[in-house]
Amino acid sequence: MSEAVKIWKILDILKVTEELFAKNNISKPRLNAELLLCGALKTKRINLYLDFEKPLNETELAVYRSMVKRRINREPLQYILGEAEFYGLKFFINRSVLIPRQETELLVDKTLEIISTQRLENPKILDIGTGSGCISIAAASRVLCSIRAIDISREAVKTAQANSDLNNTSSRIEFIQKDFINDNESFNGYNLVISNPPYIAEFEINTLEPEVKDYEPKSALSDNSDGLSFYRKIFETAIQTIEPLTVLLETGDGKKEKVEELVQQYGIKNYTFHKDLLNIERVLEINII
Ligand SMILES: C[S@@+](CC[C@H](N)C(=O)[O-])C[C@H]1O[C@@H](n2cnc3c(N)ncnc32)[C@H](O)[C@@H]1O
Numbered sequence: 001m002s003e004a005v006k007i008w009k010i011l012d013i014l015k016v017t018e019e020l021f022a023k024n025n026i027s028k029p030r031l032n033a034e035l036l037l038c039g040a041l042k043t044k045r046i047n048l049y050l051d052f053e054k055p056l057n058e059t060e061l062a063v064y065r066s067m068v069k070r071r072i073n074r075e076p077l078q079y080i081l082g083e084a085e086f087y088g089l090k091f092f093i094n095r096s097v098l099i100p101r102q103e104t105e106l107l108v109d110k111t112l113e114i115i116s117t118q119r120l121e122n123p124k125i126l127d128i129g130t131g132s133g134c135i136s137i138a139a140a141s142r143v144l145c146s147i148r149a150i151d152i153s154r155e156a157v158k159t160a161q162a163n164s165d166l167n168n169t170s171s172r173i174e175f176i177q178k179d180f181i182n183d184n185e186s187f188n189g190y191n192l193v194i195s196n197p198p199y200i201a202e203f204e205i206n207t208l209e210p211e212v213k214d215y216e217p218k219s220a221l222s223d224n225s226d227g228l229s230f231y232r233k234i235f236e237t238a239i240q241t242i243e244p245l246t247v248l249l250e251t252g253d254g255k256k257e258k259v260e261e262l263v264q265q266y267g268i269k270n271y272t273f274h275k276d277l278l279n280i281e282r283v284l285e286i287n288i289i
Helices: 010-023 029-041 045-050 058-072 077-081 102-117 134-140 154-166 202-207 229-238 256-265
Strands: 083-086 089-092 124-128 146-151 173-177 192-195 245-250 271-275 281-288
Touching: 010 029, 010 058, 029 045, 029 058, 029 077, 058 077, 077 083, 083 102, 089 134, 089 154, 102 134, 102 192, 102 245, 102 281, 124 134, 134 146, 134 154, 134 173, 134 192, 146 154, 154 173, 192 229, 229 245, 229 256, 229 281, 256 271, 256 281
Parallel strands: 124 146, 124 192, 146 173, 192 245
Antiparallel strands: 083 089, 245 281, 271 281
């Protein structure tokens, strides 16, 4: 006699997954379960609650189970779902790009603030290490500007272009594959240079969560050195500009002292660190006059 196949209703499967995630040390287990189920069923979260008695069909169950397995292996939710939200916009995400972080939104806030306070009309902006394109696209979705966004990774550039098309910013941003460290990239002609560079030192990689160190691109996290290579190259290039320039750079938690030491070594006098919502010095603003 064949065994009866268990019927899984939305509410039951969420409960079981939540317990499984909790047992496997996945933070926010319920939220993870709900978001994966939304991905598997291609529906919104509210519908899970409206339809919680609804049984899943075989295909839905298979898709969901494979997603749950990936999450238990600590693959980040955004890679499993193939998308992330940043600055209220949707972005396609894959393993060639860093998952946009909420704290990076401060860099966008500061970019928009400077464009407004300096009354820049159609400013020229350079974005170094654009990744998913999140910073440039968020800024370009709010204000008229001309951005050159570079990244060493061809796959990242392709993803950023797709994200720009998705968010209707393609006429404002040009994405280019380029190695900023080894190829010359002058800052002349730009009003603003923005970057969230790979700032994790090589020795720190092993201290990161599995979601980060095992899944996000190494070249997006670290410079394979002391985590300061991009700051050095950016400061060295910035002090050679012949026109006024503002530079906005993300900095990591606990990195302020080292970055500030470098700023001073390069003789840069006009600089400020801006704190994020957690009171961490997150964005360095430099003004070259
Ligand atoms: C920390 S991620 C930032 C990605 C994105 N801007 C964000 O904020 O989510 C750094 C990015 O720098 C890129 N990158 C690494 N080395 C580079 C290099 N030598 N030249 C240009 N881009 C580089 C990586 O591919 C990655 O996309």
